Amino acid sequence: MISGYERGVPLTLRKRPIFTRAFGRRSPLWGMDWTMLLAVIGLSVLGALLVWSATRVELLNGGADPQSYLKRHLLNTGIGFVLAFLVSLGDYRALRAYAPILYVVTCAGLVAVLTPLGKTINGSHSWIVLGGLQAQPSEFAKVGLVAVWAMLLGELRDAEDRPRGRDILLALGVALLPTALVMLQPDLGTAMVFAAVILGMIVVSGARLRWVAGLVLSGVILIVVAVKLGVLESYQVQRFTVFTNPGSDLRGAGYNAHQAQIAVGSGGFFGKGLFQGEQTNGQFVPEQHTDFIFTVSGEELGFLGSAAIIVLLGVVLWRALRIATTSRDMFGTLLAGGIVSWLSFQAFQNIAMTLGLVPITGLPLPFVSYGGSATFANMAAIGLLQMVHLRHQALDYD
16 A cells, blocks of 8 residues: 555555556456547447438549548548557656647647648648648647646646646747647637637636636637738638628528528438438538538437437536546646547537537537548547546556
8 A cells, every 4th residue: 555645635545557458357448438438439430420421422423432431431530549549558647748849749730731741621721741641730739739738737836726827828828839820721710729728728727717807808809809900811700790690691601501500400300311411412511521510410310310419529528527527636637628628619619600609610520520630639639538537547446
């Protein structure tokens, strides 16, 4: 038996070997949060079906294999689960120690996008293309930034129970460079995710209310100034304009939102059935396999299928919050809290823009939308959550 202190709480602990037989009772697989993993598996299965439905007609009309997107999506998902498992086995202390290196790599990737290696896809210069491989560094940046912010906000001094003002300012300063690089692409959606994550982590860190209120007010002022100075692209401003007046440009900037609402509304309670959606088969909604995947669910699976996706996302976030609250140190709490902020904001934004509740931004639905970089980043986040959970399990009694 050993005794120790973490976060000021006395612990009487027994050393517990986590990494033993591959499938033994004390293996990492045994100690993982399987409720979360089963919810992620459920979302991945639904996502594969929806991606297949959204892409098969387009591929058939083009004479290509109607299952090619499905096959790539399944491959990406499989690699993602392997990545999650490998990340979960990582050294918890090493992640905190190497967080600054992750930040440097993150910024380097975002800079590389702006070089000749970068490529514009769907109006955003966010991709690096090498041979036949494509990568979106801004997706991986979410992982790196959560880690470095957890390190900065979680390094509490003796007799302190919350970060100091200089710690918060340092975390905000660290956020400036990657946010500016993302805005140069331009990728407003990812910049909004960065803002939501840093705000959420500052709240979780226990910062004083005046800091939170000041950051929210500053964010509103920055948005107004950005619009007035023409920092945002014209199509981004049009999305906000159309949101305030949905019927103003149904054939132009308001087309996507209008068609998305038609698709979701036409599904009713039970939906029209998988592969039976008229809006989906007619390809009236653009990017249905990525940003607007929820429209396929609304039309073909109806309210029940869409509610199932929301419930499964809720389970993932619930288990992540539980991991955050049971972590034995502030770094683990902030790491899990940052991932909750990331996934919850992105899921809300994706679903809400489909329903016309917020302006449209190019954000995929976590664990459901088609994608390589986004899938890998999301699964890496699940791996980080499992890492924190396994460490908690190691400190617990057998």
